Amino acid sequence: MTDNKTNKIKNFRTIIRTVKGIKISDGAGVNLTRIIASPQLDMIDPFLLLDEFGSDNPDDYIGGFPPHPHRGFETITYMLNGKFRHKDTAGNEGYLTDGSVQWMTAGKGIVHSEMPEQTKGLVRGFQLWLNLPKNKKMIEPVYNDIPADKIPIICIPGGTIKIIAGSFSGIKGPGKSYTGILYFDIKLDKGFKLEIPIHSGWNTFCYVYEGEIICGEKIKKDHLALFNKEGSFHCLSNSSETRFILVSGDPLNEPVARGGPFVMNTKEELLQAFEDYRSGKLG
Numbered sequence: 001m002t003d004n005k006t007n008k009i010k011n012f013r014t015i016i017r018t019v020k021g022i023k024i025s026d027g028a029g030v031n032l033t034r035i036i037a038s039p040q041l042d043m044i045d046p047f048l049l050l051d052e053f054g055s056d057n058p059d060d061y062i063g064g065f066p067p068h069p070h071r072g073f074e075t076i077t078y079m080l081n082g083k084f085r086h087k088d089t090a091g092n093e094g095y096l097t098d099g100s101v102q103w104m105t106a107g108k109g110i111v112h113s114e115m116p117e118q119t120k121g122l123v124r125g126f127q128l129w130l131n132l133p134k135n136k137k138m139i140e141p142v143y144n145d146i147p148a149d150k151i152p153i154i155c156i157p158g159g160t161i162k163i164i165a166g167s168f169s170g171i172k173g174p175g176k177s178y179t180g181i182l183y184f185d186i187k188l189d190k191g192f193k194l195e196i197p198i199h200s201g202w203n204t205f206c207y208v209y210e211g212e213i214i215c216g217e218k219i220k221k222d223h224l225a226l227f228n229k230e231g232s233f234h235c236l237s238n239s240s241e242t243r244f245i246l247v248s249g250d251p252l253n254e255p256v257a258r259g260g261p262f263v264m265n266t267k268e269e270l271l272q273a274f275e276d277y278r279s280g281k282l283g
Helices: 267-278
Strands: 015-020 022-026 030-036 047-055 065-070 073-081 084-088 093-096 101-105 110-116 123-131 142-146 153-156 159-165 181-188 193-196 203-210 223-227 233-237 242-249 257-259 262-264
Touching (some): 047 203, 047 242, 073 159, 084 101, 084 142, 093 101, 093 142, 101 110, 123 242, 203 233, 233 242, 257 267, 262 267
Antiparallel strands (some): 015 223, 022 030, 030 047, 047 123, 065 110, 073 101, 084 110, 153 159, 159 181, 193 233, 203 223
């Protein structure tokens, strides 16, 4: 007899390249690791920057980030551990604590500070910059504090998925942006597999910050893997309690003119942002 069952061949995303971040100092002497916006990896459209900060030495973070400007994009700060205070020129004030997220749309311009509310202990987390579409770059600034208890966590075999933005199994995260985005924090024990559907054409990366995973090839701790644009994300945890962030976004495919804290579409717009800041018109 002939078995008429059809074997479905699943389409999984494959790794294009892996990148290890570089150690830098930013703000008022905050030591961190820059993964995107480095000499090795300029950007992954629509993502402009990814920093990881993490230390239990106060000298590495106590200086914080005094007032500084932004225009033309969104900042997403995910605090794994620690306490920071946000203040801005739009009158917003926020308090970042363990597991919480700060989602700020700079739009036409804002000046803000992010300062530690602790003098000892561990501070750890990520900051991601998400580009704004051309027609949204000059919108009014928006600030949103997302407490840890407002971010859904789904239990899966061998682990959990924390949904910061996007959706999984019908559960949506609280993060809202002006372009399509998925942002998950994932825990997975050794030997367990995970598959996550991702929109066709979206740019996707994962960053492993504890342990090691296998996605056709090994992705070690402190490494980012960039994937091709078709298929689901699929991985196998290769260590106990692996942790990584999975991020995917709909590319804008627009010109990018960036300089320091400003990201626009043309050089002229970028120069105008600097002039507006110098003349006190920004924020």
